[in-house]
Amino acid sequence: MSHRVRVNPITCEAHGMCAELLPERIALDDWGYPIIDEQPLDPKLLAHARRAAQACPTFALLVEKQGSRSAP
């Protein structure tokens, strides 16, 4: 079961710690906001992703199971 990283753009305040801790999936745009690579996380990256989510001061970063968002 793979996981993905997602950001809540409303609570994100461009602190940028996520990009420091998970540069494999997160880059910052011109204004400091995260650009997320939605590729699934391999197990090695999962721990780093969780750490990045924990470090976010506003809880904007989420680690989600693939396909956990219900349709429609």
Added chain:
Amino acid sequence: MSFPLAGAGPSVYWYMTRSTGAVALLLLTVSLALGVIDVRRLQSPRWPRFVIDGLHRNASLLALVFLVLHILTSVLDSFAPISLTAAFVPFLDSYRPFWLGLGTVAFDLMLAVILTSVLRQRVGYRVWRATHWLAYASWPIALLHGFGTGSDAKTTWLLALSVGCLLVVLAAVLARVLPGWPRDAARRGLALGGAAIFSLGLVLWLPSGPLGHEWARRSGTPAALLGHPSSSSSSTSGSGR
């Protein structure tokens, strides 16, 4: 390990309570300064944000460890009658009740800040953020507690340490409050005013207070403990109480 009350030198707990108290003050100062650096998003390539943030959290936790030691050793020390309850409920005990109680208040505030931070994901962002402001209240109360209860108030090392920490905290408050002026001018003005009044008040009070005559008696040391040869108001070396 305890030493008999009269005649013998101070117990090791008494030394520990003073030293851990001083270190806790230092660590709390460091934590507050790092917190301001954190919220101001200052960073450099060698000091990324997550490092500053991690240091801030670790300094706070380390301060907590020293505080716990500070409280335990003061309870265990048989000189002054301090109960464990006094660690959580202020102004109960008979030894310098007001000044000791301030320490309890500062500790309670710190506990609230640390607990909400550890349980941040449970309590939610808003509760965490609102509680965190209490840190700015906890620090000056802790400093006053140190001046009021500590028998080393007049020693150069502790005075220098306290004043140095105060200057660091003042600088941190300025760094926190000034950027973004004049947005929210009322709140910022209040913060600056509070810091100024506190510092000025402290400077005016110290000479006639803890640095003045017979502070031990005036601060509420029980009469039974006064008159002990080492309870005189001057204590430059470590042998006084």
Added chain:
Amino acid sequence: MSAHLKSPGEQANGAQAQQPAGLPRLLRGIPAEGALSLSEHLAVHGEAPLAHGRRERRNAAALIDRVERAGLCGRGGAGFPTAVKMRAVAGARGRPIVVINGAEGEPASLKDRTLLGALPHLVLDGGVLAAQAVGADELIVGVCESSDVDALQRAIAERRGTADGSLRIRLATVPEHYVAGQEAALVNHLNGGPALPTFTPPMIFERGVSRRPTLVNNAETLAHLALIARHGSAWFRQLGTAAEPGSTLVTLSGPVAYPGVYEVEQGASLASLIEAAGGATARVRAVLLGGYAGAWVGAQALSGLALSDEHLAPHGATLGAGVVLLLSEDACGVAETSRVTRWLARESAGQCGPCVHGLDALASSIEEVASGAARGKARQRIARFASLARGRGACSHPDGAVRLIVSALEVFAEDFADHARHGICDACRRPGELPLPARAKTSATQAVRAKPAVAGTAGR
């Protein structure tokens, strides 16, 4: 602006037939002014098959099958299959609520306020039928503050005692800004919060108003539903295309003799619509389709253009909220695009950094080009900001602005090049053609605290 019965392919509006053929459908019987009363409405359309009593209510869900066979899709701009939405809400845990979304945030779209203002009972029929089909006990009519609220209250009062008594119907006004009509924003407002979009999950069909499963449908969608319930899915499919059946309301504005709201069958040609509106009053340079967050289509493509998403897709456009905005040759496409982009940037909810900063940067870049002050590589800069803003907000507002700009760069390519070399053109000096209402943001709708921008974090 008034709504018109002059629809392409109109049949004589004679005695009310069992299954009325052709157009108009929704706009049948629309009064010259004021609203149809309940009895007048029933005279035009006949009784709605509302459920009375518990047994009938249990069978009300069969309407969802009918809607599915009819292929009805949302008319609010997203085009989502209505039956799928209804089923999701009906199957969620908790007693549902139905919301009629008449809070038209798109200033170039007038169809919903026209429907609710002149034919409220048709929309209310749809709302009540939908509520019965999903098992809801409450129906909320969301309208913008400038609507005739009293007339709607009267219409709702007229129905008291007639519809199934267990359904509560109430009116709610919504502040008038662009994103307030977005589903999540509307629900947020109804829950006592600001009229601004929220983050999902939770999805609205599971937890919306008062944390209950909520069905939000555009007013026009429900009007169609009211007719499908009466005349059936086969009737609905008599008009339109196989992929996009039925009729739809469009708001036609710009240089035509009679601008206003028209009902057309899906797939009708743009030419026939303009003809029905009395013809163009100036040469048409381009048409803006879908809304201000829509797409431009240039003059050369206009002759064969058909009004359905399927036909518009190759041009990068959709019908959206049924907006058809003609731009005359006298206007400057660059200047208009620049003004609209800045307007869209100001209408941002202000909650998401990429939207707030991305749209601002886009607007500034285009303004630079429009004023001739752009330095080299302006197009690359615009393209980069466009890719940065797309898909990174909590709602599709930035996506719409990007779509507008990308299509403008293509359709007005020559004008952009011209401006870059020679500065502003004569057309720029004239006042703009596209109406952009100035909307004061009240404190209640004021965007949340400013989104920070941390400079120098990424290389340009």
